[in-house]
Amino acid sequence: MPDLLIELFSEEIPARMQARAAEDLKSRMTNGLVEAGLTYAGAAAFHTPRRLALAIDGLLGESPTLREERKGPRVDAPDKAIEGFLRGAGLTRDQLEERDDKKGRVFYAVIEKPGRPAPTIVAEVLEDVIRNFPWPKSMRWGAGSLRWVRPLHSILCILSDEAGAEVVPLEVDGIIAGNTTEGHRFMAPGRISVTGFDDYAAQLKRRFVLLDPAERADAIWQDATNQAFAQGLDVVEDRGLLAEVAGLVEWPVVLMGEIGADFLALPPEVLQTSMKEHQKFFSVRNPKTGRIERFITVANRETRDHGATILAGNQKVLAARLSDARFFWENDLRVAKTGMEVWTEQLSNVTFHNKLGSQAARIDRIAALARDIAPQLGADAALAEQAARVAKADLSSEMVYEFPELQGLMGRYYAQAAELPPQVAAACQEHYSPLGPSDSVPSAPVSIAVALADKLDTLTGFWAIDEKPTGSKDPFALRRAALGVIRLVLVNGLRLPLQPIFASALAAQPGTAGQGAAEDLLSFFHDRLKVHLRDEGIRHDVIDACLAMPGNDDLLQLVNRATALSDVLKTDDGENLVQAFKRANNILAQAEEKDGVAYEFGADPKFAEAEEEVTLFTALEDAKTPVAKALETEDFAGAMNRVAALRAPIDAFFEAVQVNAQNEIVRRNRLNLLSMIRTTCLQVADLTRIEG
Template identity: 35%
Template sequence: MMSRLPLLIELGTEELPVKALPGLAQAFFDGVIAALDKRGVGFERGDAKPLYTPRRLAVYLPAVEIEQPEQASEVLGPYLNIALDADGQPTRALQGFAAKAGVEWSQLERMTDAKGERFVHRSVRAGARTADLLPEIVSDALAGMPIPKPMRWGDHDYAFARPVHWLVLLLGKEVIDAQVLGVRSDRMSRGHRFEHDKPVWIGEPGEYVDAMRGARVLVDPDERRARIVAEVEQAARSVGCDARITDDNLEQVVCLVEWPCAVLCSFEPDFLAVPQEALIETMEINQKFFPVLRNGQLTEHFVGIANIESKDPAEVRKGYERVIRPRFSDARFFFDEDLKQGLAAMGDGLKNVTYQAKLGTVADKVARVAALAKTIAAQVGVDPALAHRAAELSKNDLQSRMVGEFPELQGIAGRHYAIADGEPEGVALAIAEAYRPRFAGDDIALSPLGKVLAIAERLDTLAGGFAAGLKPTGNKDPFALRRNALGLARTVIESGFDLSIYELIARAYLSIPEKCQEEAAKNRNSAKSLEDYVVWSNWLEKLQAQTSKDHISVMVEILDFTLDRLRGYYADKGVPTSHFNAVAELKPESLADFDTRIDAIGRFAALPEAEALAAAHKRIGNILKKADIDIPSAIDRDLLSEPAESALAEAVEAAIGDTDEALHRHDYVQVLERMARLRPQVDAFFDAVMVNADDPAVRGNRLALLKRLADRFGAVAAIEHLSG
């Protein structure tokens, strides 16, 4: 086995951008790994990971081969008919090839491929020393890093995220001589800017983490993270409270400090009269502080993280408390002024705020959402009047001073103002919950009224977005239609609301301005199937609305877009793609029913009969598609001549009778489990019976039998997707 030594690369810089730091570190680490792989240099990665602080990016690998393996080369030369003349002597083409390879033509080997025999030059040379390759390995890794706005410094041509000041490059105990971004490599790192402002000797790579810790630098981000959490929690416990530690805030603090030290601070309790969300937003977003809560309620305490172990913590505390007061004072002023105006009065200004040029003002959107919410509420047992009122007030806080300063408080501020105005508690809560889920992984609205409002809001956004030609393209999604579609689907499914997605989309689309509808219909992607047209026409008839196939195409596109968002939703829950496709092909009218079918397919797939039945169902589908005669609607028992087909017909009828009630109550698990018991009869049928009999009547009867079987399976899902 080739000798191996540990490798350390550390690039020291000015403070790197906080939010980009983890990505830069990972890219540097991955780039080094890729560059080693590209050159065939073996290594043991072990549990190695990116190491970084605000002032450095580092890669430590415990074992890297000290040289490449032998490098084999094969260069193809001319074919014999070109390489040799009629006397078997080398042509100029062969002589040139041999000269380029540095050998006599007679030393070349021959090989045969699909086109014939040709000359080839094969050689083996010793691999390069890893030490000689490392400078270009580091350069390759740096060149591949995603730096959107590289900086230049001095009068040099090179650029990086921030100016570079030092480079540690060690293979074992040896310093590898290199110059990268204008800096010559060494074994001297640098400690904490204030706590240990002097060079740090790194004897060999394995000493790196400990040596830096001794210099008041925690280069392992996991170690910094754990220390921050422990100190923040301890500080909060010292006053009998709990700390609020969000992932985003924690990660940013991890990227701001090299030697974290928690400082417990406080502010005047009078500020607690302001909605706690505003104060929390200020602490986390603007100052990167950690709020301190008691029983879920904000207290006058907070924790700041210093990048220094101060000899006078009181001065650090005063500084943190001093910077937070102006922001809190602003929030209190905005809140008090908004209370004077009142939430209802704020809504007057929405008539002058454009939501989208083709879709009208925000007030127009509110009116559409209110109508949708009222209709949905009636179907799910929620008071329609309350739903309408909550929708009417849901956007008013966009005109508030508080939301103007803190956009993230949309809905949350509205809830506080609604309570102050004496609105019903459910209405106030729904105004805040209408925005949920706000981000990936967030919970849906909790209250029934909030769920109704969230559904109505997202329906209008989706329908309006598609009608106005705002469909996402690539990474562009200005109206967040992807997030809205997933939020709509999640809210309906997780609420268990048995609503028709066809009706919801149709109502939302038909409420969009007619001019916008007409433009959308003209620009539709493609004509849809007749089946789609029939399904939607039935719903439009129920809604007493007349519209064209072009409009229906847009509605189907909205449905397909929404279902496509569910693909990722179920994948995250571990649902195989084949299970999703089996249900999605049916386009169930209810998304809650969609979810029930997904669960049933998962249980069916676990049965030992599932794979064979799925394959049989696929086979049946292909047979029925190729049928060259009209398939009878019923089975004629007098035409059942083979024992296997009689047995299958009897078993199918029994299974259908046993599952009618279960299918009616949407107990798809029972339906599929009962149908799974048909496997012996299905297998026997295909073993003994020829479906395409010469007699058209017999052939049609057998096709009718298979169709009856397929229809019952197909009433739950397209199970052929489970067949590999």
């Protein structure tokens, strides 16, 4: 079985596209080969800035011969039916076979598709893959019709086995496939011949090309950390930047440079962001001071001066970039010290949404909402309002205009420069959090108040103008905002009924919210909560059973109830209690429908006939007060465990007693007893919604 090696060699492929392109090449080639009848043992894809490569091991030498039998019409069928069958089978009448069938003599077509050699199939599949490759962006060049991310220079396509290697005959837009490739553009120019993947990878390495992106990334990180360690410093970890830089070079050469002393006073986040965004540099930090003092750059070649010229050029460009950052920083500090309100006033000219007004108007709403909810969070109302009024001021700053990803963080620095209370400064940075399911959650009361107000204003605003998420579309990230509210409430253990807050926030919005907006928004929160709790192992029917209870806008209470019910249902008593409850509820529902009355009161132990009946009366009566007290103190686990303990007397009752007795008084009494079971169980959760 031969091995297949493919390389598509081009001008530089953008780093962000390389990994996906390599996987697309692998999946489209292997799928196409398998569909054509060529199976394989294994496949691996690789990428560098100038090439996509695919190695397939153990490919079949040719596709198998396929034999298919098709049953046709009867021999005496109309000619048109027979002609249609012949067209579908691609045969003539004399090629058909006649066979006996239970309906008489029938035509059969025996169709054989001979196998084809691997080179023919590989050429067909690869040409189709190249011509229809799913680049996010592509271009045409020259006079050809082929589109590729950058001009495609050559195609390497060979099949190799013990006997040697053969080039797969293939031409795409004038590019003829061969067995050659190129090494490093500068360090080893010129074409080289290869005989298989091992030879290909080895020759590239000798010519200063590391084919495997993981190997390039490992080499960069190891060399960078070693150089930093030798100076008593740490490289700031950034896996995204590492992957990107590994996609920019074929032969990584790690160089460490110094940051000018004039720039060391800049906030470390500013230095890190500027170097990453503008020059793809890694930041090197002094662990003793926390300052960013040096940088790591990765060159694509070795030089005689060991990178000195490259470093000098990089440091010159870096100085210019950091001079801009220092200018922004110093200007912003001067403004902040005079009062951040200047920036907030500028936001009156910035539209948040054409139906929801300016950012300044939104800040007014957030400030009022933060002040209202602060007492429920243990936060100082005045501080919460003050923090909300300056939390977004940095959006007008020059630094955030240049680096939007620093919003919030720069607000903290500027609030500190303005000598605002530390709680206010912290809220400026933390009110955006959490941004996702793994992001940290603020714990300071003032930060929580502003974070909640910010997210709730967003949600109620878009609900007021009927701009809700639909299907997979969520252009305003409202699902993320709702999850942020949920995590703020749950992680901080907040008792915060949402309905009054929704009503107040909706009333403050410029949109005309309908009467059902608050209920609809709460339903949206419940859906988000289901997703959140499902990830924590709580079943959707358990959540539904708790959502049906009063107070379901108190998310913490709701989750506590659902957690307790989930735990009880994992026990034998809990699981069997649900079955007993459903049995009692079904019998009761059928009797109430048949009799046209509700059996909701009047059960009396004096009409009990069986010992098990008396025992159940006693058990239900004994459970009444403990369950009520547990629910009053929101000890849901205690209440549910107490109800689950009724499982044994309920089971014994159903085994010994016939509910629909002949004596009508006894029957009514027993139905009212079932009503006591239903009422007791439904106090803890709506068990009718539990599945199974």
